Every structure is written in structure tokens, then in C-alpha cells.
Amino acid sequence: MSILSWLGIRQRFMRRSALDEFNEFIKEEKTLQRGTDNHFDEQQFDKAVDLIRDRLKKRGYKP
């Protein structure tokens, strides 16, 4: 119980890099989209990802 309480206390809100959050999401999303029956336009997906990464890069995020 004390261990769980300690873990609960230690569960602090750690703000992560938006680029990291985004990379994590697109990794999951890409895997998800590839697994669906819908036609997945990977080229356009990559283009959209590059666009966002470029915008984030302009805001000082480093890959």
C-alpha cells in the first residue's frame, strides 16, 4: 500500500515536447491506418507529417 501510495505521489505531470508527443502519435496512427481496410495514402500522410515537423522545427523543436 505504501508503495502504491508512493507511486501515486510520484505520478507527477511531466510536460513533454510537442514534437515527441507528435512523433509518438503518428507512429501509432500510421500503424493503425496501415491496419485498416481504408485506402491509406502513405505519401500524403508523410507529406502532412513533414509539414507539421517543419512547422515545429521553425518553433525551435529539434528532432
Add this chain to the structure above:
Amino acid sequence: MILKNLRAQNVLKYAHLVLSEIPEKGLIAISGRNESGKTAIVESICFALFGRTFSVPENKLEQIIRWKESSCQVELQFKGRDNETYRVERSLNHKGTHAAQMFRENEEEPFVSGPHSVNEAVYEVCDFDFSQYLDALYLAQREISTPHSQSETIKAIAGATDLEEILDELKCDIEYEKNRIHSLDADVSETVRQINELNISNQALENIEQERRTLNDRTHEAEQAARSLDTTADNIQAGCSRVQTAGKAIATTHIDTSLKDWTDMIDELDSQISTMRDSCEGIETDSDLCAEQSKLHQQVTELGNRLDAFADVQDRMDAYRAQLASLLDEGDTNHEELGTERPLPGQQKDISRQIRRITLKNVACQFGILSLTIITLGNLFVWFQSSTTFDPAATEWLHGTLDQLAGAWSRHFVQISHMTATVFAIATGILVFYSMAFSQRIRELKKQRDTLRERIDDLQTRARLIDDSDTRPLPELIAGLEKLHNAGISQRLTIFTQGMGFPFVNQPALTTEQDRLLDMLNICMNSVSDLRESIAIEIGRHQRIIEESHERTEELNAEQEDIRQRREEISQLREQVDNMATRKIRHEEHIRTLELSRHLIRGTCRNIYNRFNQVLSKYTGMVMPKLTDGRYKQMQIADDLSVRVFSQDKNDFGELEEFSSGTQRQMLLAVRLAMSKALIEAAEQGKQFIILDEPFAFFDRERVRATLDALPKVDKNLDQIWIITQEFTDTKPFALHIECSRDSDELIIGQFGQ
């Protein structure tokens, strides 16, 4: 961030406000009646940190200057998240001039100056801005409510600000792209409209081509007609000159002109008239010159007819000439068919032949005469020598010779010599007679021959007259013909000379005819001038047609050029439409990329907010039991930050509205405190202050007490908690209690800044 000292001058209510040595940990109470200056203290802090306040609009910032004062100053010393102490000084005058400086501890010179730079420096050392401060660290008076899910503070705390801003940028980009597409659609519509306006049917071009061909044909025909008329005019002019020449040749010819020359001249004139008339075939004219029976032509025809009347004479002459030919044995004429005597040359030959034959006979006779005479004389000699002894020697020689020649017959020969002499003499006489007869006959024949020769010469002269009838002057010919004494010829000649042929044998009559001809030629000359004038008019008409055709052709060329330019323009416009369609496709493609980007960002943000809400729910669940004395422990915060609380009485989560107002305020205060905790942790603030302005409006005494007990335990970093209320029944929990008075414009606690 922990506030350490505050000094303000002429800010809102206070002429002087000094808060020194503010406790870095624990509850700080600010109490006082209404309008006693409680909120003015936290507004001064807010102005010092961010250059603006919650209650005064930014564009009317000078309203924070104390009434009747021209400027205000504020100085705040605080400890940043880097645990360093900073000091911010700001001043503002009634003109709105705002100055700010920021100092590090124990430094006299500011490390940043200017409101904007100072605001950035404050953000650097605090990691929150004015809006985050308001949403998370400053709970304004009676403004306890759930934060809006889209608030900038939530985004900032959760770390989604940049993504949200990019999301907005992408939205703007999409709007921009849509506007571009809309603009392109409008441009395409306008361009298509221009194309439709410029568009021309192929029929128009075909009509122009057709009209151009027609004009070309018309021009060609007119040019040909003009050239033809010009040529015709020249031909007529030249023809007229030749007619004049031929006509004047007739008009000036003397009467001593041969029939052939007359005929040639009249034929030449007739031919030239015909040629000139033929030249008129290309034109329509009523000129006498081009008429089939012009007066000149009639005149010439009349002359020709007059001359042709000689044909009767000619016929007779020809018949007579045939007789002459027969007599002269010319050609293949047969005198038996013509009933004439034998040809005179033949007769002449026969006579000559007779003469030669008779002459030959005569010569033979004369030779015989001579021979017989010699023989007779010889016999006479022999007889004489033999009958006389006159010369015995000669007689001896004779006998000897005869013996040698005749032998035994010599004697007999001498005996009959006188007889043979006589016989031969008689024979000689006979031959002489014949010779004389032959000579007479020869003389007669020669006379006949001479007569025939004279006749032949006469006939040849007549024949030459007839043969040369064409080249002999006509009067001379007629005179010669009259001398032929041929009845037929003379009769026809009389008819001719007294009738049709009179002008050709009579000089006055000829002169009259020549004068008439000259008149006709002058008329012809004048007619040619008139005709040329009318032809010139006709040529002018054709020239006008040509000029009109050229003008129309120029117009058609201009129209065609216009059509060509319009087509080129249409081609360019269509190319523009294609380009715009391509650009539209690119924009649409880009929109799809942007929307997909937005989808990806929204998904990322959703993940961030979900995680943030989970943490916030957990923090709220940790804070809320402390505020509600353990009555409510579990709380759910949805994506839109709507709050649901687990009620033990209900044994289920209930909506916030299902609870009492006081409980709602406690729960929402718990959410605010959880957000403050989240902000502190997210910003890795370390120690942090929080200001709660009138947080206990609907709290009962127990809950106030419980809240005051719970607040220092909410978070270990939330050390300095400012609580503003009108009065506190118990001041024990507070590390500092600031009491404000409505009657004083000064509040001085401690010696900061003195």
C-alpha cells in the same frame, strides 16, 4: 515563484504600499471591509509582474494611477524558479508612458529594460504569462469556475500551445487555400466569360475566307477586264492608226494604180477595219466604229465592189488569154477543144522544118549541077583533044592516063565522050531547073515563117498585157485591152468603165471617192477618241471595283487579324484556365494535406489533453478530500473539463449541478488548485505562490476551516498562498495577516525600499 517584497506608490487606492519580508511559506491573509484596498494589493503585484491588471483594461492602464496623481511606481522583489531573486520596477504616467526594468539581486543596473523585454524576462524566470497566471495562480474575486477546455492556460500547461497554434495556422492556411481556390474559381469563371466573349464561330472565319475569295475573284476579273479594256483601247487605237494608214494610202493614191495595188490596198483597209472591229469584241459599245456595217466599212466595201466589177472583164480576159495560150502553145491547152487554129509555134516549126528539108534538096541539086557540069566539061575536053592534034603531047599524056585508068575501055570512052558530054549537059539543065524551084519554095516558106513570127510576137504582147493586168496601171490596162479589139472584152470593159469602175478610170470621180474616204477616216478617228473615252470610263469603273475590293479586303484582313489575335488571346486565356485548374488541384491537394495535418495535430493534442486530464483528475482527487473533509474523493474531468464527482450517498458519479453551491465552489476550487499544481509541476517551478481572492463566498465556517487546513497540504511546492477575504474568525493558520483600512491610503508592512 515566491513573492518577497512589494512597494507601490500611487497605485489604485494606495499612495504608499509597502509589504516587506513576506513569508515565503504559509498562508497570507488580506482582510478588510469593502473598498479597503485588498484587491489593490494583488493588482499591484499583477501590474509589477506583467505590466497590466485583471480589473483594468490594457488600453486604459493609466486608470491604475491613483486619483489626482500623474504617475505611479511599483517595485516587486521575487524568487524565480531558478531560486534566484529578481526585482522588477515599473512606472506609468497619465499619458500612458510605461517604463520597466528588471534587476538581479544585488545588482544596480537592470539586465533588461522596457515593458516588453521585462515581460519576456519574467516569463523566462516564471514560465507562465499573464493569462496562465490568471487561469492557474490568481483566482479572481468570485470567479471560481471550471476553466475552459480551450483556454490558453490549459494548452500551455499541457504543452500543446505550439500544436494548437500550428493547428490554428493550418486552419488559416486551409482558409487561405480555400480563398485561393475561390479566387481561382472566380478567375476561371471570369476567364471563361472572357473566352466566351472573345469566342468566335468558325463560320465567321469561313465567311471571311469566302468573301475574300469572292473579292479576289472580283478583283481579278476587274483587273483582267481593265487590262482587256486597256489592251482593247490600245488595239483599237493601233487598229485605227493602221486603218488611217491603209485608208490614206487609198485616199492619196493616183489614178495610175494597178488593179492589184487597188485590190491590195482595199483588202488591207478592209482587213484593218475588220481587225479593229474584232478588237471591239471585248467591250460593249454602240460606236459605229465597232459596228458590223460601219460607214467606213460600207465605203470600203463599196470600193471593193466597184473593183470587183472588173471581174467580168477579167473573165473575158482570162478566156481570151486561154485562146492566146492555145495559139502560143502554152501549158496544156488543147486547141481542138477551144476551136482555135493550131498553135503558131508548131506551125512555125513545121515551116522551118520544110525550109531545112527543101534547102537540103536544093544544095543536093546544086552539088549535082556542079558535078554534072564538071563531067560534061571533062567529056568535052576529052572529045576536043581526041578530035584535034593541036597539042600531040597533051593528047599523048591523055591517052596514056586514060589507058592507065580505063585500060581497054579508054578507047571506047574517047569515042563516046561527045555523047556523054551532051547527056550530062542535059542533066545539068534539069538540075538547074529543080534548084530554081527549090529556091522559090524556100523563099515562100520563109515569108510564111516571118508572118507567123510576127503573129506570135503580137499574141505574146497581148498575152503579156493580160498577164501583167494586175501590175499595170488600170487606165493603161484598159487602154491596152481596148486595143485588143476583142469584142467580149471591149463590151465588158465599156460596162466597167462607164459603171462601177468609173472612179478607177476617172480622176475627178476617184478624187470624190477619196474625199469621202478621208471623211470616213476622220469620223473613225473621232469615234476612236470617243471610244477610248468610254473605255476609260469603263476602266475607271473597274478600277473603282478594284479599289473597293482592296478596301474590303483590307477590312477583311483587319477582321481576320482581329480574329487571329482573339484566338491567340483565347489560347492564352485557355492556357491560363489550365494553369489555374492545375493550381486549383495543387491547392486542393494541399488542403487535403493540411486537413490531414490538422487531423494528426488534433489527435496528438487529444492524447496530450487526455493525459493531462487524467493527471488533473488525479490531482483533483488528491486535493478535493482535503477541501471537503473527506466527503468527496473521486472526480472525473472530461475532455471539455466538465466535472463529475463521485457521491458516496449516490454511489455514482454525479454532475456538478447535482451538488450544493458551496460544494460546487469547493470542487471547482479543487480543480483550480489542481491546475495550479499541474502548472507548477509542468513548469518545474519549484516553490510557487497562489492568490485566492474571496474564495470562500459560499463556504460555511467548517468548510472555510477545512479549506484553510487543507490548502498548505495541496502541494509541497505551493508554499505561499495568498487568501483575500473580508474577515477571518481565526488568524492562527496565517503566517502573515494584512489588514486593510478603508480610511487610509497607506499600507506599510516592514521597511522594503526605504
